[in-house]
Amino acid sequence: MGKLKTCRCCGLVIPTILIKDRLCVLCNYQLNWLQEKHQESLENFSSWWKDREKYIIIDTETTGLNEDDEIIEISILSLTGETLLDTLVKPKKEIPQFITKLTGITNEMVSKAPVFSDVLDDINRILKGKILLTFNAKFDIRMIDQSLKNYGLSFNYDIDSVKCVMLEYAQYFGEYRKIEQDFKRKSLKKAIETEGINLKQNHRSLGDCELVLELIKSIATKNLVLQEVANG
Numbered sequence: 744m745g746k747l748k749t750c751r752c753c754g755l756v757i758p759t760i761l762i763k764d765r766l767c768v769l770c771n772y773q774l775n776w777l778q779e780k781h782q783e784s785l786e787n788f789s790s791w792w793k794d795r796e797k798y799i800i801i802d803t804e805t806t807g808l809n810e811d812d813e814i815i816e817i818s819i820l821s822l823t824g825e826t827l828l829d830t831l832v833k834p835k836k837e838i839p840q841f842i843t844k845l846t847g848i849t850n851e852m853v854s855k856a857p858v859f860s861d862v863l864d865d866i867n868r869i870l871k872g873k874i875l876l877t878f879n880a881k882f883d884i885r886m887i888d889q890s891l892k893n894y895g896l897s898f899n900y901d902i903d904s905v906k907c908v909m910l911e912y913a914q915y916f917g918e919y920r921k922i923e924q925d926f927k928r929k930s931l932k933k934a935i936e937t938e939g940i941n942l943k944q945n946h947r948s949l950g951d952c953e954l955v956l957e958l959i960k961s962i963a964t965k966n967l968v969l970q971e972v973a974n975g
C-alpha cells in the first residue's frame with residue numbers, strides 16, 4: 744500500500760493518488776457539482792434581469808400560514824420597477840393580532856378593501872404572457888388558491904411560468920444539507936443581508952416585491968460586471 748492522505752473535507756484517509764487539492768474523489772465530485780449548481784442559478788438570475796420585460800414579481804401578506812388563511816394584501820411589481828398592482832384585500836376571517844403586529848395591517852384598514860374575487864381579473868390581466876417570480880412560490884400560489892376557493896373560483900396558471908426566488912437563491916448560495924438532500928433556504932431578510940443590500944423589510948407586499956427586485960438585480964449585475972472583467 745502506498746502513501747495515505749486525509750481528505751480535508753470529510754476526513755477520509757485514502758491513498759494519495761485518490762486525493763486532489765487535498766480532497767478525496769467524492770468530495771471533489773461534490774464540489775464540482777455545487778459549483779455547477781451555483782453557476783446555473785447565477786445564470787437564471789442574470790437571465791431574469793436581462794429579459795426583465797418578461798417577468799413580474801408578486802408578493803402577498805396573509806392572515807397566517809395555515810390551510811384556511813387568506814390574502815390581506817397583494818402587490819405585483821415589474822422588473823423594471825413599475826408597480827402594477829398594490830392593494831389591500833378584505834379577507835373572510837379576522838386578521839389575527841400577531842399579523843397586525845408584523846405587517847401593520849389592521850381589520851379596519853381592510854374593511855373597505857376589495858375582496859379577492861374582485862382583484863382576480865386585474866391579476867389575470869397583469870400576469871398574461873408573463874413569467875411570475877415570487878420569493879416563496881409554493882406559499883404565494885397556495886394562498887392565492889385558498890383565497891379564491893372561498894369564492895368558488897380557481898387560479899389558472901401554468902406551473903412552468905412560476906419561479907421560486909427562494910429556491911433559486913438557496914442553490915445560488917450553495918449550502919447543501921446532506922441529510923435533507925436539499926439546499927438550505929434563507930428568509931428574504933437573510934438573503935438581502937447576505938447580499939449586502941441596504942434595505943429594511945417592512946412586511947408589506949410591495950416592500951417585499953421591491954426587496955426581491957433588489958436581490959435579483961444585485962446578483963445579476965454583480966455577475967455582469969464579473970463577466971466584463973473576465974472578457975477583458
Ligand SMILES: [Zn+2]
Binds near residue numbers: 750754
Ligand atoms: Zn472527502
